[in-house]
Amino acid sequence: xxxxxxxxxxxxxxxxxxxxxxxxxxxxxxxxxxxxxxxxxxxxxxxxxxxxxxxxxxxxxxxxxxxxxxxxxxxxxxxxxxxxxxxxxxxxxxxxxxxxxxxxxxxxxxxxxxxxxxxxxxxxxxxxxxxxxxxxxxxxxxxxxxxx
Numbered sequence: 001x002x003x004x005x006x007x008x009x010x011x012x013x014x015x016x017x018x019x020x021x022x023x024x025x026x027x028x029x030x031x032x033x034x035x036x037x038x039x040x041x042x043x044x045x046x047x048x049x050x051x052x053x054x055x056x057x058x059x060x061x062x063x064x065x066x067x068x069x070x071x072x073x074x075x076x077x078x079x080x081x082x083x084x085x086x087x088x089x090x091x092x093x094x095x096x097x098x099x100x101x102x103x104x105x106x107x108x109x110x111x112x113x114x115x116x117x118x119x120x121x122x123x124x125x126x127x128x129x130x131x132x133x134x135x136x137x138x139x140x141x142x143x144x145x146x147x148x
Contacts, residue, residue, distance in 0.1 A: 020065045021091065025050055025058045027098070030067065030084065030091050037083035039073070067091070100126040 011019070021027060025047070032038060032046040044055055059082055062068035067088035070080040084091075096115075115124045128137040 021062070021067060023058075025054055026062060027095065029055070029058050029062060030088060031095050033068065033082060033084045033088070034092055034095070037071070037081045039079065039081050043082065062088070097126055 021030060028047055028050075029043065032043055038046065040055070040059075043059075044050065044052060047055065059068060059070070063070055063082075066085055068082050069085050070082055072078055073081050116122065117124055129135070130137050
C-alpha cells in the first residue's frame with residue numbers, strides 16, 4: 001500500500017492540452033476562428049450541427065482558457081464578436097496536422113480540400129523541419145524524433 005504522501009503523477013502536456021481544447025466542437029470553433037473574428041450567428045452557420053447552447057458553452061470555456069477573446073460590438077443588447085488570442089492562434093499547426101491525418105486516413109465523403117500553395121497550386125504537406133540542419137525530417141527517422 002502506498003504512503004499518504006503518494007500522489008498521482010502530474011498530468012502530461014498532452015493531457016493538459018486536451019483538457020483545454022480536446023473536444024470536437026472546441027477544435028472546430030478554433031478552426032473556424034482561424035479565418036478571423038466571427039459573430040455568434042456566423043459561427044453557428046460555419047459549424048452545421050452545433051446546438052446554440054453547446055456553442056455558447058464552448059465559447060465560454062475557450063474564453064476562460066484564454067484561447068478566445070470576446071469583444072462587444074453592440075451594447076443593447078450586448079453582443080460579441082469572437083476571435084482567437086495569440087495563444088489560440090498557436091493551435092493552427094496542431095489543427096493542420098489533424099487535418100492532414102484526416103486526409104491521409106480516410107476522411108471519406110466529408111474530405112476537406114487540402115490546402116494549396118497559392119503561387120503554384122501544389123497541395124501542401126505537413127512536415128517536421130529542423131532549422132539548424134535546414135531540412136525536413138522524415139517520420140522514418142525515429143531516432144531523430146522525440147515526442148513529449
